[in-house]
Amino acid sequence: MSSLTDVPVTVLTEAQQRIQQDLLTALDAFAIPEPLKGAVYHAVMLGGKRVRPALCYATAALKPNTNMAAVRRAAVAIELIHCYSLAHDDLPCMDNDLLRRGQPTCHAAFGEDTALLAGDILQSMAFEVLGSRLYDQGAAVDAAIVLKQMQILATASSKMVCGQVLDLQAEGKQVDQAALETIHRNKTGALISAAIMMAAVAIFEGTDRAIPQLREYGQVIGLAFQVQDDILDIISDTEVLGKTAGKDEQVEKSTYPALMGLEQAQAYATDLHDQALQALDYFAEDAAALRAISQFLWQRKS
Amino acid sequence: MSSLTDVPVTVLTEAQQRIQQDLLTALDAFAIPEPLKGAVYHAVMLGGKRVRPALCYATAALKPNTNMAAVRRAAVAIELIHCYSLAHDDLPCMDNDLLRRGQPTCHAAFGEDTALLAGDILQSMAFEVLGSRLYDQGAAVDAAIVLKQMQILATASSKMVCGQVLDLQAEGKQVDQAALETIHRNKTGALISAAIMMAAVAIFEGTDRAIPQLREYGQVIGLAFQVQDDILDIISDTEVLGKTAGKDEQVEKSTYPALMGLEQAQAYATDLHDQALQALDYFAEDAAALRAISQFLWQRKS
Numbered sequence: 001m002s003s004l005t006d007v008p009v010t011v012l013t014e015a016q017q018r019i020q021q022d023l024l025t026a027l028d029a030f031a032i033p034e035p036l037k038g039a040v041y042h043a044v045m046l047g048g049k050r051v052r053p054a055l056c057y058a059t060a061a062l063k064p065n066t067n068m069a070a071v072r073r074a075a076v077a078i079e080l081i082h083c084y085s086l087a088h089d090d091l092p093c094m095d096n097d098l099l100r101r102g103q104p105t106c107h108a109a110f111g112e113d114t115a116l117l118a119g120d121i122l123q124s125m126a127f128e129v130l131g132s133r134l135y136d137q138g139a140a141v142d143a144a145i146v147l148k149q150m151q152i153l154a155t156a157s158s159k160m161v162c163g164q165v166l167d168l169q170a171e172g173k174q175v176d177q178a179a180l181e182t183i184h185r186n187k188t189g190a191l192i193s194a195a196i197m198m199a200a201v202a203i204f205e206g207t208d209r210a211i212p213q214l215r216e217y218g219q220v221i222g223l224a225f226q227v228q229d230d231i232l233d234i235i236s237d238t239e240v241l242g243k244t245a246g247k248d249e250q251v252e253k254s255t256y257p258a259l260m261g262l263e264q265a266q267a268y269a270t271d272l273h274d275q276a277l278q279a280l281d282y283f284a285e286d287a288a289a290l291r292a293i294s295q296f297l298w299q300r301k302s
Numbered sequence: 303m304s305s306l307t308d309v310p311v312t313v314l315t316e317a318q319q320r321i322q323q324d325l326l327t328a329l330d331a332f333a334i335p336e337p338l339k340g341a342v343y344h345a346v347m348l349g350g351k352r353v354r355p356a357l358c359y360a361t362a363a364l365k366p367n368t369n370m371a372a373v374r375r376a377a378v379a380i381e382l383i384h385c386y387s388l389a390h391d392d393l394p395c396m397d398n399d400l401l402r403r404g405q406p407t408c409h410a411a412f413g414e415d416t417a418l419l420a421g422d423i424l425q426s427m428a429f430e431v432l433g434s435r436l437y438d439q440g441a442a443v444d445a446a447i448v449l450k451q452m453q454i455l456a457t458a459s460s461k462m463v464c465g466q467v468l469d470l471q472a473e474g475k476q477v478d479q480a481a482l483e484t485i486h487r488n489k490t491g492a493l494i495s496a497a498i499m500m501a502a503v504a505i506f507e508g509t510d511r512a513i514p515q516l517r518e519y520g521q522v523i524g525l526a527f528q529v530q531d532d533i534l535d536i537i538s539d540t541e542v543l544g545k546t547a548g549k550d551e552q553v554e555k556s557t558y559p560a561l562m563g564l565e566q567a568q569a570y571a572t573d574l575h576d577q578a579l580q581a582l583d584y585f586a587e588d589a590a591a592l593r594a595i596s597q598f599l600w601q602r603k604s
Contacts, residue, residue: 030460036467088422093414112395113470116418117463120390123425124459131453143445150452151433157426158332161419165338168415 008296011289015054019075020045022053026076026129032121039110039118040125043087044080046101051225051297052078052195058289059199059214066203070145072135074198077126077149081157082191084122087115089164126153148201156194163187172252180254181223188229189222210282217279217290224272225297230255231265236302273298310598313591317356321377322347324355328378328431334423341412341420342427345389346382348403353527353599354380354497360591361501361516368505372447374437376500379428379451383459384493386424389417391466428455450503458496465489474554482556483525490531491524512584519581519592526574527599532557533567538604575600 023044032040053075060071090097090105091112098108107115130149133141163186170183196218197211204210234257256265276294280287325346334342355377362373392399392407393414400410409417432451435443465488472485498520499513506512536559558567578596582589 031464033464033467033471036464084422088418091418093418114467116390116393116395117467120386120421120425121460121463123422124456124463127429127452127456128460131449131456141449143449146449146452147433147443147445150429150448154426154429154433158423158430161423161426162333162335162338165335165416165419169335 008292011292016050019053039114043083043106055195056199062286063203069135070202071199077130080126084119087119149198156190159186159190170254175254184226192222193218213282220276227256227269310594313594318352321352321355341416345385345408357497358501364588365505371437372504373501379432382428386421389421451500458492461488461492472556477556486528494524495520515584522578529558529571
C-alpha cells in the first residue's frame with residue numbers, strides 16, 4: 001500500500017465531478033450582483049479535493065437506493081461552508097495568503113471587501129441550499145431530516161471558527177498533543193464529521209447502530225486529515241501543494257511533526273487510517289468508498 | 303403625533319428587556335474560547351434598538367396564547383445575524399468605523415481577526431439557536447416551522463449581503479429612487495421583513511390571509527427604517543446617534559435626502575408610516591404593538 005491505488009483516486013474523481021455539477025446548479029439558482037457573483041464563483045468553482053462532498057456520497061452508498069436529494073444538498077451546503085472558511089482564512093487580517101489551489105485567493109482577485117462579503121454570503125447560501133428543493137425531482141422534503149442537518153451544519157460551522165481561534169492562540173506557543181487535537185477536532189474535524197453525519201441522518205434512523213460507527217470513523221479521519229496536512233506542509237513544495245508550503249514553521253504553528261517528529265507523525269497517520277478501517281468493519285462491502293477515502297487522505301500528496 | 307408618545311417607547315423597552323435576557327441565555331449556552339467569547343458578547347450585548355426582536359414579539363402578539371419558543375428563538379437568531387453584519391460592516395475593509403452605539407466597534411476593541419471571526423460564528427450561532435430546544439420548557443419542536451424559519455432567515459441573510467454590495471457599488475454615483483429602493487429592500491428591508499415572517503410562520507398557517515398583510519407591512523416599514531436612517535444621518539449629531547453622523551455625505555452615499563431633498567424625504571417617511579398602518583387594518587386591536595413599532599421607526603431620533 002505504498003502507492004495510491006486506483007480505487008481511492010476514482011472515488012474522489014467521481015465525487016469531484018458530481019459536486020462540481022451540483023455546485024454550479026446551486027450557484028446559478030442565486031441572483032447575486034457583481035462583483036460579488038464573480039468572487040463567489042471564484043471561491044467555489046476553483047476546485048479543491050472536495051473531500052467533504054465525497055464523504056457525503058460515500059456515506060450515502062452505505063444504503064443503496066437512497067433518495068439522494070437530501071444528501072446532495074448536504075454535500076453542496078458543507079462545501080459552501082468550507083469555501084467560505086477558505087475565503088476568510090486567506091484575508092490579510094488572518095493568514096494573508098495570496099495563493100490557494102495554485103490560483104489567486106479570493107481577496108487577491110476581488111479585493112478584501114468583496115472577499116469578506118463572498119465568505120459571508122456563502123455561509124447563508126449553505127443554509128439556503130439545505131432548506132431548498134434543489135435536486136428533489138418532485139420528491140417530498142422530510143423537514144425532520146433537514147432540521148437535523150441544519151443542527152449538524154450550524155454546530156460544525158461554529159466549532160470550525162472556535163478551532164480557528166484556538167489555532168491562532170497556539171501560534172508561537174508549545175502545546176501538547178491533547179491541546180493540538182482539541183484545535184483540530186474543531187478546526188477541520190468538525191466539518192469533516194458533519195459531512196458524514198449530515199448524510200447519515202438522511203439515510204439512517206437515529207437509533208441505528210451505524211451512527212456511532214460513522215461518528216468514530218469521522219473523528220478519526222478528521223484527525224488523519226490534519227496530521228497529513230501538517231506532514232505535507234513540510235515534505236511537499238508549493239507547486240505540488242497549490243498553496244504556500246513551509247508556512248507552518250514560518251508562523252511557528254503547532255503541528256504534529258513539530259510535536260512528535262516527522263517519522264512519528266507519519267506512523268500516527270498510518271495508525272489513524274487503521275482505526276478508520278476498524279470503525280468501518282461493521283459495514284462490510286458497502287463501505288468500500290469510505291475505506292477508499294481514508295486511504296486517499298492518508299496517502300495524498302497535496 | 304409630533305412627539306413620540308409613551309406606547310411606542312414602552313413596546314421597544316419591553317422588547318429590549320426580553321431579548322437581552324434571551325440573548326444572554328443563548329450566548330451562555332455556547333462554549334466559545336477567548337478572546338472570541340469577549341468579542342461575541344461585545345458585539346451582541348452592547349444594546350441597540352432591538353427592532354427586529356421587537357417585530358417578532360409584536361407579530362406573535364397577533365395570536366394570544368401562542369407557544370412562544372419558536373418566536374423567541376427566531377428573535378434571538380435574527381438579532382445574532384444583525385449583530386454579525388454590524389461587526390463585519392465596521393471592519394477596516396468596509397466602513398472602517400470605530401464607533402457603534404457610542405462604544406468601540408468590535409474590531410476596535412478586539413482586533414480585526416477576532417472581529418471577523420466573531421461575525422462568522424454569530425452567523426452560524428443564529429442557525430444553531432433556531433434549530434435548538436432553547437426556551438422550549440419541554441414543548442415539542444415543530445420541524446416544519448423551523449424549516450420555514452431557516453429558509454426565511456438564510457434567504458434574508460443572503461439578500462442583506464447583496465444589498466451591501468449594491469450599496470458599495472452605488473457610492474459616488476447618482477442612482478434613481480428605484481435603484482435606491484432595491485438596495486435597501488435587500489440591505490435592511492430583508493432582515494426586517496424576515497423578523498416578521500419568521501414569527502408569522504410560527505403562528506399562522508401558510509394560507510392565512512394575515513400572511514400577505516404582514517408581508518406588506520414588513521416591506522413598508524423596512525423602507526421607512528432606511529429613509530429615517532438617512533434623515534438622521536443629516537439632522538442628528540454623533541452623540542445622539544451613537545455612531546459617526548454625516549458619514550453618508552462624506553462617502554458620497556446615495557440617500558433619500560440626497561435624492562429628493564430633506565423635506566420630501568421626511569414627507570415620504572410619513573407616507574410610509576401611513577401605509578404600514580393601512581396594512582395592519584386587517585388585524586384590529588391585536589396589532590397595537592406592530593402599529594407602535596412603525597410609529598417608533600418614523601419618529602425615532604437615533
